[in-house]
Amino acid sequence: MDALVVREGEHEPSVIDVPEPVPEAGEVLVRTLRVGVDGTDREVLEGGHGEFPAGEEYLVLGHEAVGVVEDSNGTDYEEGDVVVPTVRRPPNGENRYFDRGEPDMAPEGQYHERGIVGAHGFMAEYFTSPAEYLVEIPAEQAPLGFLIEPISITEKALEHAIASRSAFEWHPESAAVLGNGSLGLLTLAMFVHTHPFERTYCVGRRDRPDPTIEIIENLGATYVDSRETPVDELPAEYEGMDLVYEATGYAKHAFQTIEALAPNGVGALLGVPGPWEFEIDGGTLHEELVLHNKALVGSVNSHVSHFEAASDTLGSLPEDFLDSLVTGIHGLDDWERAFADDDTTIKTAVEFAAYEER
């Protein structure tokens, strides 16, 4: 079968022929419909993130998948069920994080991530997965089901951020997303439609006209150009933020977030930068965290209940927003365009098969 992979030593994807997977006991065979492309895929291609499966000279790409059960293989699924796979798998048998249903809390070395770390991804005509790592979604979500994984990342981050504010009465009104990539825009839409904050902001560094700025403003949020208003000046220019969601991986933002927060606010950190030394006013930031009861909460990955919540969320986001977010669905004859990274590309997916209702 065809698969989109990155080969050892290369930094561009290739389409190669790989063996069709055979489900083991407890596993389901899934026919892949679509697989989204995101920044992590680009980091994997660049070689800055991830790890090939042991003994393999290539890695099948892709971790944002939606597919249809082709062979339920004796599990509770039925042929034709529309499913989304979670990403982490136990590397050497189970461990306590997987036992608890919280693989997202496993430390490095205690998980593989399909399409990223040590395990093949979903960009192939078929994939297999233990039934417990699949989440069934409504058939009508098949076309955009590849958005459920990124939405689940935000479900988890918000769950943890909100938990950090659960020891007191917290009535957040203002929220800022740092970053206007697809994850930032999905999160902004959640802030407006499913959480909903009264006032929302999205921080980017793009000139108008720009399709992401249009989306931000169509959502009713305020676009902030960080070249004019640095993140730590948000309170002076707009207002202190009850919640800041960092989705840039730009490390200075993590620390500027402390100043961007309103008293009792929380910053959810999602980006994954590499080492970078710089100067901060650490005394003032420390004091600000303490005297105003602020918190920073890092969050990575997500688990089954976050995928289930994400499916509900996807169902309540407006169609016009989703239409403008997804800028391209590309078949295997045209997959290069799914990996384009220009100012008109927001969210793309590679299509392996069209969904046909049975």
Add this chain to the structure above:
Amino acid sequence: MDALVVREGEHEPSVIDVPEPVPEAGEVLVRTLRVGVDGTDREVLEGGHGEFPAGEEYLVLGHEAVGVVEDSNGTDYEEGDVVVPTVRRPPNGENRYFDRGEPDMAPEGQYHERGIVGAHGFMAEYFTSPAEYLVEIPAEQAPLGFLIEPISITEKALEHAIASRSAFEWHPESAAVLGNGSLGLLTLAMFVHTHPFERTYCVGRRDRPDPTIEIIENLGATYVDSRETPVDELPAEYEGMDLVYEATGYAKHAFQTIEALAPNGVGALLGVPGPWEFEIDGGTLHEELVLHNKALVGSVNSHVSHFEAASDTLGSLPEDFLDSLVTGIHGLDDWERAFADDDTTIKTAVEFAAYEER
């Protein structure tokens, strides 16, 4: 009546004669027993923290008090009840934080702090307080009731830190206290006796023999000399910490805490440093927060329920620990020694009256 105050322009306490307070409606008149001395009092004396009451040329010191109801003034209290006052008061009528019973969450400008910011403290023969800001404690706690306020600070910080870990199964085993002052030692004793962590550490910078190191080791905790093992090297030298409690106000510790934590750990920040610029590897710290689901939670002050919890906690701390912690109780003829800040002084209090059971 006699009061221990700091006068405008001075940096040492004085004993002066001030008018005896008269309780207003809803207020109780309390005869002061003992008032503890802590680092905040020293910062107030140095002038780096706090603010005089409007129009006053002195500030009555002290915020860690225990007393006996002298005149219940029509409230639900009875003469002879042993009480501890909370610290924050609404500055201009109530505000929503006080309405909710959470004055500790009020931002700057929306609170006074008795003995610190804008309101007289408790270091006088009598004080008044609205009944709602008093917490009744068992009579047998009268001698050490001045420890309830500092314990309440930790009750709140731990409540918030633990809340931040409530979105997943968290089973903390290791905890480190940064700082071997009286708050650090009280917290360490709580980690050992009331929470209890399996392995506890306390980080200081003292040479042996030292009474705080003796207390640490008598509690069964490990003393770590930060001159030999910097905070960010705790995982390499000992283990990653599920919880770090920062009680030094040394700003670099707030950021080193991120590296000191085990995966999924939380750092509770308590210290209040001033501005201080320094370099950090912000990229690595940001990445570490995200990839290992870590959190930093700032915490200041405490409210009534934390004082109630602190009274329970005080009742379960071992007597020998409390005996070694409290190094001096000094009357008004000897108050200077309560403010001594040498390596043999750990926790002191000024005594205004001896407790007599009625």
